[in-house]
Amino acid sequence: MxxxxxxxxxxxxxxxxxxxxxxxxxxxxxxxxxxxxxxxxxxxxxxxxxxxxxxxxxxxxxxxxxxxxxxxxxxxxxxxxxxxxxxxxxxxxxxxxxxxxxxxxxxxxxxxxxxxxxxxxxxxxxxxxxxxxxxxxxxxxxxxxxxxxxxxxxxxxxxxxxxxxxxxxxxxxxxxxxxxxxxxxxxxxxxxxxxxxxxxxxxxxxxxxxxxxxxxxxxxxxxxxxxxxxxxxxxxxxxxxxxxxxxxxxxxxxSEASRGLRHAFFGERTVARIPGLAADVRPRDVRRVGVVGGGLMGTGIALALLNAGVPVTMVELRAEALSKAEAAIRKTIQRDVEKGRIGQDAADARMAAFTSATELEALAEADLVIEAVFEDMGVKKQVFSALDAITRPDAILASNTSTLDLDAIAALVADPSRVVGLHFFSPANIMRLLEVVRGRDTAPDVLATAMALGKRIGKVGVVSGVCDGFIGNRMFEEYLRQVYFLLEEGALPQQIDAAMERWGMAMGPCRTMDLAGHDIGWAIRKRRAVEQPDRPYSGVIDRICELGRFGQKSGKGIYVYPDGRTAQTDPEITRLIEDYSAEIGLQRRAIGDEEIVGRCLLALVNEGAHILEEGIAYRPVDIDMIYLHGYGFGRERGGPMFQADLMGLPAVLDRLRALAAGRNGWAWTPAPLIERLAATGGRFGDLDFQDGNAQ
Incomplete structure (x- = not known):
């Protein structure tokens, strides 16, 4: 100075x-x-x-x-x-x-x-x-x-x-x-x-x-x-x-808005630092990346890499699906030319860096391979077993799983230290969040390489530990649990969505799930019903799925989509929701926007505190950045943990205890971390300074 x-x-x-x-x-x-x-x-x-x-x-x-x-x-x-x-x-x-x-x-x-x-x-x-x-x-x-x-x-x-x-x-x-x-x-x-x-x-x-x-x-x-x-x-x-x-x-x-925006500004820089990582750990050199799977996610991942100048080899076992993926990649890149975002020379260079194959053997010399196949443990294990035999021993193997146990996937590999999670958010070439999942055996330089790759392709990388749903989806599950309870108690989808969007979410939860597709969530709920029978969901959303209404892609979900894009309310769904309330003996009541926002936000905060206590997230700001960049949480609002500090943790604890005394109170048991911080006058923001990684 x-x-x-x-x-x-x-x-x-x-x-x-x-x-x-x-x-x-x-x-x-x-x-x-x-x-x-x-x-x-x-x-x-x-x-x-x-x-x-x-x-x-x-x-x-x-x-x-x-x-x-x-x-x-x-x-x-x-x-x-x-x-x-x-x-x-x-x-x-x-x-x-x-x-x-x-x-x-x-x-x-x-x-x-x-x-x-x-x-x-x-x-x-x-x-x-x-x-x-x-x-x-x-x-x-x-x-x-x-x-x-x-x-x-x-x-x-x-x-x-x-x-x-x-x-x-x-x-x-x-x-x-x-x-x-x-x-x-x-x-x-x-x-x-x-x-x-x-x-x-x-x-x-x-x-x-x-x-x-x-x-x-x-x-x-x-x-x-x-x-x-x-x-x-x-x-x-x-x-x-x-x-x-x-x-x-x-x-x-x-103002709250400026404080939230400044929190986001610092947070994006903080999450790039990995607590406990030795200073001499260096990322590996990544010259070519393999992508397994030519679906929507695999195509988006390939585009994200190509747009950053990273050569890609895509493997899709079905020739027809591979041809479709390549056409989609070419069309998207050419559209960038038409809109003046890049020149034709740049577009040609990107396509020249893309190769495709129908055999996994094409990935033998890749430095890093990203698996992006269907979210099914059996399918993923099969792919990783094959990749372990085909790829170089020093190649990094990454899974794009959004909920599954990365350690169970890594167990199929002779050297599990080379396995890491790279959870992209759809569309992967646009969404900025990248959850980097550290497995039990993930090597430090593999973790550093994953974070460096994320930065190289313009993502905000945030490290998560292994748990069902990792950080983002695990919290989103509790958010949706309250949304579906609100539906059966008296709210309607359009009211919930409007309330959350007015508050600052980019898209309301019902519209979000229609866009994402309900079929995967339905499959997860069926699995959780066996694994966690003490944590039930409202059955109202399953009734919608049973009608084959899986969202925008099927033309109908919680809303209907006459033009394939624009959500419109559907009287049939209103009747279904009201009939379900009557069926379970629940008298519907008027629910205000303040209750909708409060319950949705507190569900995120409470689960976020559990995640922190378990060490799944390093810091509260990591959770906030995941929600800003992956879930449409308003940037001016700073993130759920930042919001909890604005409310004051004693007030948060009081509200959780009041909710815990009501209907489905089991879902509101306060996280011990909230109880401790509230008792000592602490804040989540204070925990962002742990391990010397101050904002």
Whole structure:
């Protein structure tokens, strides 16, 4: 951590050096170092111009988000430094390379002249954290590029290229070569003082504000609306605009939405670290991956790999199914070309990296093989026995099982240490979650390789231990158990779905199961009825399955799908549900949305606590990331365990005990971990710091 100082004639170059992204950290004193360096250069009689640049691979990645949870003065210090730069009586040139994001771009905009290296990117992504640019961005960016363009940039959170920035006026000069040398050249020409905050209010202000305000959509995060409010307040009084921006930033920073989004931001980084894994463990080299199974899942997995540049060999024993899978892969890749996502050369390269076969022997030289056959233990054991004989002894064997015992599968392999679970979520080429299942004997470097592969193909990998359903599906089972109980007690599918979607789920549970297909769930319930007779489900969902209504793929499920895609309520299902309630002697009652959301959420929390206690999940944040990226849990809501901390664990425990005293109370026995944390004033979030893996 340092501000490196170098004198070049009458110019002083200050180079920011604070870790990989040169974060504007107030908590560690780096911002104060910048302030002192600028002040010293400004007071140096031999200095005529100041150049500020970044060390390493970028100019500045923005403020240190960890400061947001600290004292409010930490954020204020960033604002003070930016104000001091703009007020400097000597020209300050910003030399931008790599990236200038968030507070980094706000610092750059306070300079009097900006030079950007070609290929660099500039943006204000604060909206993605439920915040607004809080260090002058809402007041300075519109003055530079106009209100409409500035609002679009801030509301999307997407960075622009240096070329776009030069075209819009965000930067004054674009260079291909060393940006600091270019800045020194400009410095020798005595650039004028042009303070961004003194520039006039853009002429398109009123029109741009009205247009963007009309497009705002309701949601938990108020950041978009507050960004528009700040821009609407633009006037010749810069100080008033900055004061409003600071006040609204503080309100947003304390909001549930921003806290949840920041939890997700840190969580995605935390789950990549595996507690207890020795520092010298390195992933194996994976050059070619085999995929066994050409169904929907196998096809999606192959696409995910090919899209990341990983060569794939697919084996499907049925020639017709293999041909269909290859056609689907080709069609999807070509559609990306048609939509402008990739060029034809890239598409051709992806297809060239794909080979197919109807014999497992084609996988003899694969570095890693992913089994993606039907979710049946007998079928999977047969495949693994064959793979053990065919593949190299050092090849990793992975199962895409979503519920089955990975250790039982690994027992079929002479060296079970090379077996790991890779549970993709459908569609596998789109869904970001990858549950990486560590078996009893999974080798550390095999686990590390699985996580590295997940990152390589753009997934959020989360490690789970072995249990029925692993982390995500085991919890989802309890969620669905309550959904089906709610149906028989008085709720209807459309009410449950609407309540959960309004609360923040991407899709309600009944629509979700129609999309996934009820046949697999029905098979699992039949198995569980034998294995866990003391934990019954409502029979109402089985009645629907008995009618052959397996969801969207069959045209009928809990809903009907006249066009094959759009869910419509079905009076037949309403009658079936009501008749089932009468059959079991249950008087239906009015059930409010608050009860629906509360029971569904508490079911997730309580089972999540059991999973933590058993060591299936390393940390509560692992569970949260699984639900954000695999189950449509609203990102602003942070995840089920984060929500439990917001409610307060004593309150969670009280609600669980009240439910345990009612109908089907056996399903609500509080997890011992919740009882212990509630008694000691603990939080799930505190457990995210275990084993030195702090957020």
């Amino acid at each position: 340092a501000v490196e100082k170098r004198r070049e004639g009458e110019t002083i170059v200050l180079r920011l050096s604070n870790g990989p992204v040169n974060a504007l950290s107030a908590g560690n004193g780096f911002v104060d170092q910048i302030a002192a360096a600028v002040d010293e250069a400004a007071g140096d009689p031999a200095c005529r111009v100041i150049v500020i640049a970044g060390a390493g691979r970028m100019f500045c990645g923005g403020a240190d988000i960890g400061d947001f949870d600290g004292a409010p003065t930490q954020v204020s210090r960033v604002r003070d430094v930016i104000a001091a730069v703009e007020a400097c009586e000597k020209p300050v040139i910003m030399a931008i390379h790599g990236m200038a994001l968030g507070g980094g771009l706000e610092l750059a905009m306070a300079g009097h002249y900006r030079i950007a290296q070609a290929g660099s990117r500039l943006g204000l992504p604060e909206v993605t954290l439920g915040l607004l640019p809080g260090a002058g961005g809402t007041q300075r960016l519109p003055r530079l590029i106009g209100a409409g363009a500035a609002l679009d940039m801030m509301l999307s959170g997407k960075p622009v290229t240096a070329e776009q920035a030069a075209s819009s006026g965000l930067v004054d000069r674009l260079v291909d070569d060393d940006v600091v040398e270019a800045a020194l050249e400009v410095a020798r020409g005595a650039p004028p003082l042009r303070r961004t905050g003194a520039l006039p209010v853009p002429v398109d202000l009123a029109e741009a504000v009205d247009a963007r305000r009309a497009k705002l959509r309701a949601g938990l995060s108020q950041a978009p609306a507050r960004i528009v409010d700040c821009v609407a307040a633009l006037s010749d009084d810069l100080a008033a605009g900055l004061a409003l921006e600071a006040r609204l930033f503080g309100e947003l920073m304390r």
